[in-house]
Amino acid sequence: MPEKPQHEVTAAEDPALAFQTHDHRHCVGTMLARAEAVCADKGLRLTPVRRRVLEILLETHKALGAYEVLDRLAADGFGHQPPVAYRALDFLVTHGLAHRIQRLNAFAACMHTTDDSDAGHEAVFLICRDCNALAEAPGLRLRAALEAAAAGADFAVEGAAIEAIGLCARCRAAAGEGNDNAGVGA
Amino acid sequence: MPEKPQHEVTAAEDPALAFQTHDHRHCVGTMLARAEAVCADKGLRLTPVRRRVLEILLETHKALGAYEVLDRLAADGFGHQPPVAYRALDFLVTHGLAHRIQRLNAFAACMHTTDDSDAGHEAVFLICRDCNALAEAPGLRLRAALEAAAAGADFAVEGAAIEAIGLCARCRAAAGEGNDNAGVGA
DNA sequence: CTTGAACTGTTATACCGTAACATATACTTC
DNA sequence: GAAGTATATGTTACGGTATAACAGTTCAAG
Numbered sequence: 001m002p003e004k005p006q007h008e009v010t011a012a013e014d015p016a017l018a019f020q021t022h023d024h025r026h027c028v029g030t031m032l033a034r035a036e037a038v039c040a041d042k043g044l045r046l047t048p049v050r051r052r053v054l055e056i057l058l059e060t061h062k063a064l065g066a067y068e069v070l071d072r073l074a075a076d077g078f079g080h081q082p083p084v085a086y087r088a089l090d091f092l093v094t095h096g097l098a099h100r101i102q103r104l105n106a107f108a109a110c111m112h113t114t115d116d117s118d119a120g121h122e123a124v125f126l127i128c129r130d131c132n133a134l135a136e137a138p139g140l141r142l143r144a145a146l147e148a149a150a151a152g153a154d155f156a157v158e159g160a161a162i163e164a165i166g167l168c169a170r171c172r173a174a175a176g177e178g179n180d181n182a183g184v185g186a
Numbered sequence: 187m188p189e190k191p192q193h194e195v196t197a198a199e200d201p202a203l204a205f206q207t208h209d210h211r212h213c214v215g216t217m218l219a220r221a222e223a224v225c226a227d228k229g230l231r232l233t234p235v236r237r238r239v240l241e242i243l244l245e246t247h248k249a250l251g252a253y254e255v256l257d258r259l260a261a262d263g264f265g266h267q268p269p270v271a272y273r274a275l276d277f278l279v280t281h282g283l284a285h286r287i288q289r290l291n292a293f294a295a296c297m298h299t300t301d302d303s304d305a306g307h308e309a310v311f312l313i314c315r316d317c318n319a320l321a322e323a324p325g326l327r328l329r330a331a332l333e334a335a336a337a338g339a340d341f342a343v344e345g346a347a348i349e350a351i352g353l354c355a356r357c358r359a360a361a362g363e364g365n366d367n368a369g370v371g372a
Numbered sequence: 373c374t375t376g377a378a379c380t381g382t383t384a385t386a387c388c389g390t391a392a393c394a395t396a397t398a399c400t401t402c
Numbered sequence: 403g404a405a406g407t408a409t410a411t412g413t414t415a416c417g418g419t420a421t422a423a424c425a426g427t428t429c430a431a432g
Contacts (some may be wrong), residue, residue, distance in 0.1 A: 015338060015339040016338065016339040016340050016341075018339070019339065019340070019341070045378080045379080045429085047379070047380085049379085049380075050379095065418080065419080066418095066419070066420080067418070067419075078380085078381090079380065079381050079382080080381090080382090081381065081382060081383080082419080082420065082421080083380090083381080083382085083420090083421075083422090084380070084381065084382095086419095086420065086421075087379080087380080102288035102289050102347070102349070103288050103347055105388095105418080105419060105420095124332060124335050124336070126336055126339055126341045126343075128341070129344070135339050135341065137335045137336065137338060137339055137341075138335065139335060141331045141334065141335065142328065142331045142332060142335060144331075145327045145328045145330075145331040146310065146328060146348070146350055148327065149310050149323040149324065149325060149327065149328060150310070150312055150323065150350060150352070152201060152202065152323060153201040153202040153204070153205065153312055153321050153323055153354075154202050154205070154354070154355035155202075155205070155312045155314070155321065155323075155350070155352055155353070155354055155355070156352045156353045156354075156358055157312075157350045157351075157352040158315070158350075158351055158352040158353070159350070159351045159352070160348065160349065160350040160351070161288070161289055161347070161348075161349045161350075162332065162346065162347075162348050162349075163288070163346065163347045163348075164332055164336060164341070164343045164344075164345070164346040165343075165344055165345045165346070166336070166341055166342045166343040166344040166345070167341070167342045167344070168339075168340070168341055168342075169340035169341070172342055231398085231409080231410080233410070233411090235410085235411075236410095251387080251388080252388070252389075253387070253388075264411085264412090265411065265412050265413080266412090266413090267412065267413060267414080268388080268389065268390080269389090269390075269391090269411090269412080269413085270411070270412065270413095272388095272389065272390075273410080273411080291387085291388060291389095291419090
């Protein structure tokens with residue numbers, strides 16, 4: 001599936017790649033290596049289940065439901081019950097290796113290389129409503145704007161979920177090309 | 187509970203009020219009147235169930251689960267089954283009279299008076315993790331920053347959920363004041 | 373090798389949400 | 403005002419999401 005290695009670049013470095021054909025093995029390798037480094041650093045155990053869950057999430061730039069992850073775990077000989085998946089997912093989310101996408105009740109691998117703070121790094125999730133691909137854009141400016149908005153209510157922000165729904169470039173092109181179907185509009 | 191009518195001001199005009207003691211009847215009255223105006227304007231029917239659901243949401247500056255709303259509806263002689271609540275909630279959300287808070291799988295009354303576009307107005311939700319109160323801050327700047335971040339991935343934003351978790355001023359004060367215990371509560 | 377902590381696995385259950393269908397109410401149109 | 407249509411309400415039944423509680427296993431350290 002992964003073709004056209006346009007560059008030795010991952011979706012971590014260029015969020016737009018998440019919506020394009022790219023050498024996805026490179027994303028996987030980079031992110032898995034980073035996960036190992038992070039765990040080694042902090043004395044965390046990237047056990048077989050956890051590692052496998054991360055691999056499953058990394059297989060696609062989409063968000064997966066916990067039960068979808070569970071099915072794949074079960075197929076690989078791990079447990080068949082929900083807590084098996086939820087616990088591994090919680091571990092990954094807690095340590096910033098994955099994210100929960102509230103809007104979809106689903107999970108996605110983290111696509112940042114810059115492991116600033118633990119899970120505290122802010123990100124914006126861009127969800128294409130057509131192809132369901134998901135990109136993680138840097139949210140520094142967003143965070144600043146959010147702090148400003150919160151200050152008006154004397155509220156101390158500790159964490160935020162910023163999730164946008166819309167259309168990626170590829171799906172916009174596909175929609176515009178030759179027909180006028182399915183509302184491009186808001 | 188509503189006391190100290192500090193001003194004739196609603197939480198719609200000053201989000202910080204959501205976290206403070208204020209004349210809440212004023213919020214309720216204003217928002218209910220606005221809902222009636224909006225519905226009259228657009229030929230929508232603010233039926234008894236829908237109106238009651240809005241009242242229930244307006245009773246508190248917190249987000250309520252659909253089943254919590256349902257329980258109160260049932261107690262008032264309306265239907266006891268989930269769709270009764272979900273349909274009324276969907277109506278309110280669709281027409282911008284209420285919001286769904288993804289993070290909590292819950293719903294809250296809209297606290298904007300400026301009914302710009304239908305449900306399209308952008309807002310930031312500030313959720314106090316201690317007292318669970320919820321405020322709705324204007325998100326114009328946020329939206330701009332979001333568009334900018336999305337542009338980097340050539341992504342067209344159609345809608346966004348921006349939800350921050352943190353501590354309101356009151357709970358921060360309570361936490362700092364002499365002890366480190368939890369829950370000053372409602 | 374024993375002890376305690378962390379991890380994996382299971383059963384059972386609770387919460388969130390919707391599809392499909394039946395009934396009732398309101399809005400036309402004649 | 404009767405007939406017909408659209409909208410709203412109510413029900414049963416079910417599926418997806420998530421967690422509590424407990425049992426067994428593996429790991430790390432003394």
